[in-house]
Amino acid sequence: MIKLYNSPVYFIDNEVIIEDIKTPEYKGVPLDRDEAIKGTIAYSLFKAHNTSKDMKKLKLKFDAMASHDITFVGIIQTAKASGMTSFPLPYVLTNCHNSLCAVGGTINEDDHMFGLSAAKKYGGIYVPAHIAVIHQYMREAFAGCAKMILGSDSHTRYGALGTMAMGEGGGELVKQLLCDTYDINYPEVIAVYLEGKPMPGVGPQDVALAIIGAVFKNGYVKNKVMEFIGPGIASIDTDFRNGIDVMTTETACLSSIWETDDDTKRFLEIHKREDEYKRLRPQKVAYYDGMVRVDMSKIKPMIALPFHPSNVYSIEELNSNLDDILRSVEVEAKKIGGSAGEELKLTDRIIDGKLHVQQGIIAGCAGGGYTNIMEAAYILKDKSCGFDEFNMAVYPSSQAVYLDLNKKGAITDLMESGVVVKTAFCGPCFGAGDTPSHRGLSIRHTTRNFPNREGSKPGAGQMSAVALMDARSVAATAAAGGILTPATDIDYKVPEYNYDDRAYKNRIYVGFKKADPEKKLVYGPNIKDWPLMESLNENILLKVCSKILDEVTTTDELIPSGETSSYRSNPLGLAQFTLSRRDPMYVGRSSKVYELEQARVAGTLCDVEIEHVFNEIKKIDPNADFKNTEIGSVIYAKKPGDGSAREQAASCQRVIGGLANIASEYATKRYRSNLINWGMLPFLMSEAPEFEVGDYIYIGLIKDILKTDMANIKAYVIGEKKDVYSINLSIAPMTEEEKQIINAGCLINYNKNRIKAKNK
Template identity: 70%
Template sequence: MVKLYDGGVYLVGGNKIVEEKDVAKVQELTGQAANKAEAKKGTIAYSILSAHNVSDNMDKLRIKFDAMTSHDITFVGIVQTAKASGMERFPIPYVLTNCHNSLCAVGGTINEDDHVFGLSAAKKYGGIYVPPHMAVIHQYMRETMAGCGRMILGSDSHTRYGALGTMAVGEGGGELVKQLLCDTYDIAYPGVVAIYLDGKPQPGVGPQDIALAIIGAVFKNGYVKNKVMEFVGPGVASMHTDYRNGVDVMTTETTCLSSIWRTDEDTKQFLTMHGRPDAYKELNPADVAYYDGMVYVDLSTVKPMIALPFHPSHTYEIDELNANLGDILREVEKTEQLIADNPQLGFSLTDKIVDGKLQVQQGIIAGCAGGTYSNIMEAAHILRNAHLGQDEFTLSVYPSSIPVYMDLVKKGAFTQLLTAGAVIKTAFCGPCFGAGDTPANNALSIRHTT
């Protein structure tokens, strides 16, 4: 069950929900009358934004970030613009990853020239260079840069490290140039919406299922548009941090500005495992915190989900899809006819129904959402002592970083996947944005990616 509250909500003691219309209950619970203005300061988001705001006005924020990141489609123009504007050094840590145009030409670019440019820029201006195939942009930032109470700016849509206590924002290159020139990120104070997690996920329900359930509920009505999603409630503890990362990075698909999660010992364990125990501190809302809205999620009720074209908010439970396969796929085909520039292209999904079931030709597990250690390990367990067959279906698996790759090798997961007929590839974001593993004409690809 995913429930959206109609108005503002007070969260008392981290686990008691009081709707604004019932504000008198706050006094019953705390012994003090509710002060909305003070309670707004009780969110985790407020504490982080106020710490990074260099103006005296919290209504109109002027933010300076702790670090930045870009990949090889965006960093060339950003660095060149900043250089032309007088930049002499990167004033904050700036990570330049090479995970987007590593394995194919995109828009006619010469990939290796981009990579060499990134290396030269890192050497000249003091940046951090991540070679091709080493890590996808967001996994690198999770492992090396994210930390509790920090803020990170990235020139990629899915810049999200909320599960590690970091408020991260994905923006256009111009905003990164401003930071390189020691200017600020100027925005009005955003609304903050609580994502209250209760219960725990059922076996077989993964982070993408939780994310798609939330996206399906909030996208079309703009419930969290340009707001901060703050994950709270007892259900957070039911997920390990790698699982939380998989949910968190998908918040981009809700149209929110950023995300932040309460942190705990599991967060500390993740950061310690990556050699950064000092990056941890406990983050929780104050005893009384006011939110501009709340999304209540009973994790135990979420079932395996699928998102169909043409947006991740077009979500269905897989049981529902299988039960109404023809009707649902015909509706998707009708939508394509409404938006297509060329209605003669012949887009079809219903022809993939074979003996009453949906037949697919390609599977991909990749990126900052799908290529995490725990997701790939789950796939290996599912395919143990099984085989994909030797027909048209193929499965490619892209681990999100070399550390993830090495641990999966060490623990035998890749042996299981290779034995089953999967192909193991290197860290690459292409399958997420359409620049890798392009399926055959009229083939259907299912992708465990952002």
């Protein structure tokens, strides 16, 4: 079904794949690696958007950007504080996350009004709540062949439309707003060779989950570009391709790009943007750093069980081994949820040998597409979802999709079957909508099933679970009254989509190149400016405020999604939720460290514990003292940052005293970038940590260390349980700009310093 190549490959004449290259040519075709690297689609896009002369050190400028209402307020506030006067490129502000304005008083709608006022003042595009989810709107209105788009959401993926798109933390978007660049080393490019045609009943989520299951845990495509090629592409339409593409985020890749063809062209024509089409494909000879070969004809309906999209089985395999497989999920639930996890007894949902689920959801940028919902409606036509606990909701991904589904009768068919049809909203994807009951199991065609992302709160004794499936199998399960059922042998040809953009024309504010500096930003009482952050000192003293030994720590665990989204525009308010679902004591610990640092800066530090620590430091470094040693908190986690691009996972640590993370590795580039942009040091540690929460770690002459290769950093642990001892840390290579940001204390300070220097 899926084969991973163990070595680089050459792709020749659009069909020949050579593994284990040992000769300088193949059938008269020269095999020159350096030249063949230029033969990939990815290379051509990077070259067209690179502003440096060095293709190994890319400095990229994007064609457009997009943010939603969890992130755009903070990004605009940061850019404004850094000197931005207008948006220099099209910047789309959608309102698809904090759409519900019934919780938290006026908070969410205040953010929306801030976004509209910013679009008028700086020249942006404003998409009101319930009109479209961020990525569907970008597909419909902005993605086009040979473009690059940057978004402050991890699922920013438009590769199936010939656009290389990346999800990053807000700091990287701020850089583009200030006409700076996105700086990365040229990444490895992995071919995803598609062949075969999916069998009836198999949808894009099935293909995506099969790929994720094959490549996530081994890191095969981590921080690399996935380039989709091969004859199988022609067997699936662009809507299907979009559904696979958006899920590439869950492989931990950097971005994705696809070959384009007549179906791509047709998609753009339907959306009145035929001039955005270009034929993209590898050149005669292309070199890839690896290959994922996928025979789509062998993929069966799949399911990703809690608590990660890579926990993949075929539904057939699961149904044949329900008890054993579900018990393994229950063991994981105990690790994640403590006493609440112990109550998540999925095996209790096995009745007469069949798994009964509580809920089905089809939503968002992955599930809410036209074809997914049309096929789900076909499966459910003239059927009933049942009269027991099972319930189902469908969220079309945009008003344009909703309109056509309605015209074709699909909405009627769904509603008649008992499905609740709602408006465009990302809530089910991040824990802000349709949370199952305690001990409930929801099956969803959405993007993620991380712990707590469905909205449960283990710390409060509330825990439920989500499994990811394709819309077709979700509908088949609904038609069976909630008994887990794969979709098979669907004989239905989906009618062509008819795009109607009147809902957009009558509702969306399009203000690019219409900036009006006289307009005022509209603030609500919860919209706060970023607090001041100090520059890096000569030495640093870190207090360990959390130690997480889980194999992976997601951004949702670092800063919860869901109801906390109401505080996204209030840095200090949101920070009170940091690690609340993983280590509830962290905020109190880090805040006390922050108070110590504030007292040190004010010259009033008087703390018995700190005095003892500094007495020990003096034995190591006689030149260290209160004046030249910054005090901050540190989190240790094995592999932090899997998942969302939200920079709040880092900024929330920073504003309550965070100064560093220590990890064995970082799950994603974007989380490491977020740490750097908020002035936090991304340390690595190869050994298992012996230090404990409450211990201190001293690192001398940190600013000098940043001038080195940072491969060997000696640090000293001062704790109560044992004598002072040394540990070895490192920092992976950083650009000169990143080092300057760390030295300045954060991206805002770095930009302010540059403006001051220019004005001298």
